[in-house]
Amino acid sequence: MLKDLLHIFVPDTHELSNGKKVKEKFNSTPYIIIGILILIFICAVITDVDFAKFFKRFTKGWSFVLRMLDPKWSYWETARQAMLDTIIISFVGSAFGMILALPMSFYLSNNFKLNKYYILVHRSVLSIFRTLPTLVYALLLSLIIGYGTTSGTLATAIFTYTVAVKMLYEHIETVDMGAYEALESTGASRAKCMIKAIWPQIKGFYWSTVLYCFEMNIRSAAILGYVGAGGIGVKLNDTIANMDYERTGLLVLVLIVVVVVVETISRELRKKLVNG
């Protein structure tokens, strides 16, 4: 029994008929599995996981959900206005982020032989900024330039910029440089070469990134408003604080419908962009 167990962890040695000893290949899978199980156990202890409690007290959250499922339609005007604000915030934020990201991603890709150190520094700064969630930007900006839609738009633009630049320069590094070199040899300026040779190759990817960022920003809009940066999140926060869950229900319904519609449209458009 013990020998069988040991056989899983330690590779066996077989003796062949000609007296040669052959060792089995070392298999690390059992060790990894045991490590992950230990990690799960430690994490469960740290976070006091208690599923029994969850199922026992399940009905506690139920009344909240039930009240949300009965939305108050008289609140529609406010909900529509807040949602419109959110959509415009996401749109303008994505637009500014993406407009800034396009030239910057050319400067940050390695295949044009621009300044190596500048690229390295800018990329590291961007990757540090990318780790901070939108929430932190929105909080800081709304403290500095005041609560409202302006700080939400700015936070969205910054976040879009950090995410989009990385996606774009990684894509630009994979394009075919033949056309660029051909144009360069005719004496065209670098900017003209980029516009005429590289832009047509990344056009589809760029527009699909725009759609992706817009989708992501609409999704995170609820959180943005939560820290006072305008849009539907502010109203969500207010209604929950006032225990006015019927109104929350209507807001959530509007949000879900918009998210699903935007997602569907962007999926179809992106499919078209990829297939040309």
Next chain:
Amino acid sequence: MTDKKLTVQKQYERYPNSLPFFIALFAGIIGLYFLTSYICTFKGLSDMGFVLAKNAVSGILSPNVEKLFSLEESCVPYLLVETFAIAFLGTLVGAVLALPFAFFSSRNVTNSTCAYIGLTIISILRGFPTVLYGIIFVKIVGTGPFAGVLTMSISSMGMLTKLLIEAIEDVDKGVIEALDASGCSTFQKVRYGIIPQLSSNILSTIIYRLDINVKNATVLGLCAAGGIGAELIFSINGRRWHDCGAYLLGLVVLVLSLEFISTKIRKKLATGE
């Protein structure tokens, strides 16, 4: 090229007309201008805005060393471990919930009607804001990291399912037919035909989502569901910039190191060692 009387003038006239492009560009700029002026009313910095910004930058750049290294409950190391634990368990539970759902809604396992129903449910689940999941779970199990685990698992379930469906729909059926022809049992078909094709894809999806979850764990702080988020938000609202710098530094280090490790593992999984 066959045209022998081709002159520079003629070739120049063939140059594509760029007027529509400039009209579209102009319209776009005007539209963006109106939308921006509708949504953004910049009235200068808020009261003390400049001083605040200066304090914030200088405070964040000189983090509170005591917070950074001491092992108490409100300090960085403990909070980072808690954040990671929440994200890890949340991702695992989310994956466990997502797997049957993904099998149910992939077109080559069931039919396209089931797939459509599954995708719609997932879209709705994904559209529901994370903060609200947090509030619901805090109402159920009380404040603390367990509510965070539950929130993470539900909110990551949607995207995991979406990615898993793609993995499952990529499965090569030829392998299964070949195994069938050589007389394998159902168990053997699953073990040698399906699992090897799926496991690396599924694992890399889960690791990718773990990355995102650690990044998004700050949101849990808004509804007191554990992790570093609550302390971070309190420190910003209370203008304790040195503490805020310590939390942000911890978060950046955690996210970047996790990103590094996960990229390594995923590269290994994709290329097969």
